[in-house]
Amino acid sequence: MTVLILGGTGEARALASALDAAAIPILSSLAGRVQRPRLPVGSTRIGGFGGPDGLAAFLTERGIHAVVDATHPFAERISASAAAATAAAGVPLLRLERPGWTAGDGDRWIWVDDLDGAARAVAESGAERVFVTSGRQGLAAFAGLADPWFLIRCVDPPDVALPAHHELRLDRGPYTEPGEGEIFDDHRIDLLVTKDSGGPLTAAKLTAARERQVPVVVVRRPPRPAVETAATVPEAVAWVRGLASTG
Numbered sequence: 001m002t003v004l005i006l007g008g009t010g011e012a013r014a015l016a017s018a019l020d021a022a023a024i025p026i027l028s029s030l031a032g033r034v035q036r037p038r039l040p041v042g043s044t045r046i047g048g049f050g051g052p053d054g055l056a057a058f059l060t061e062r063g064i065h066a067v068v069d070a071t072h073p074f075a076e077r078i079s080a081s082a083a084a085a086t087a088a089a090g091v092p093l094l095r096l097e098r099p100g101w102t103a104g105d106g107d108r109w110i111w112v113d114d115l116d117g118a119a120r121a122v123a124e125s126g127a128e129r130v131f132v133t134s135g136r137q138g139l140a141a142f143a144g145l146a147d148p149w150f151l152i153r154c155v156d157p158p159d160v161a162l163p164a165h166h167e168l169r170l171d172r173g174p175y176t177e178p179g180e181g182e183i184f185d186d187h188r189i190d191l192l193v194t195k196d197s198g199g200p201l202t203a204a205k206l207t208a209a210r211e212r213q214v215p216v217v218v219v220r221r222p223p224r225p226a227v228e229t230a231a232t233v234p235e236a237v238a239w240v241r242g243l244a245s246t247g
């Protein structure tokens, strides 16, 4: 059986390694959004499928037996496409999604629905030095904010309008607590903006914010198609093994 892994996340790479080690044939798919993607082990293809119809045709043509949608919690379109295409092609689908973050003692989190909401929250907060870690896409939401200074961190340079006062920091993590603390202190950050990406690789900024009593604007995850979901790589491996043993 060949398993198509819709990737672009650390979990997708870990799943590819685990299934490859178990000698289960895999094909990982990446959007091709970043210039130098971290590639998983095993076969990889890069680029969109052409919507749900294109993905359904791909599943049939390539004889894919199962799909694991391990894309990022904020990658809405590909997940919707995976749900529609697997239903149309009669291929089993599992969503692998890491749990979101939860606030702990000392956290000062402001939840918002989207990046426009985040921009409004920044304006209302009166913050002067804002650390934005919500990724390259959607940064235009902050472009109209003339007063605060922004430290914008993303993997590749953004191609949208940015706020008047900003510094760009190109980096891809994973990030450490001392490293994140240094950024907060060196730039006198008084507000952090993040998506609720979840997972340990980018969580150090939340600890840095908590330790400094810096408030955090957290963008809620978008709604998802109702599909069978696993929270961890071992759970996803067990799902694939279950299919292999019954199919």
Ligand code: NAP
Binding pocket: 006, 007, 008, 009, 029, 030, 031, 033, 046, 047, 048, 049, 050, 051, 052, 054, 055, 070, 071, 072, 074, 075, 076, 077, 078, 079, 081, 134, 135, 195
């Ligand atoms: P998106 O809005 O859901 O996807 C836009 C289009 O890109 C999809 O319709 C699809 O094109 C193509 N695409 C997305 N993921 C793909 C994949 N794994 N393989 C093949 N085609 C894919 O996604 P996005 O938010 O732009 O994210 C793009 C990729 O970056 C995802 O793979 C995601 O895991 C990763 N990522 C996203 C974020 C984030 O914050 N959004 C953060 C980290 C990593 P077609 O319709 O033509 O098939």
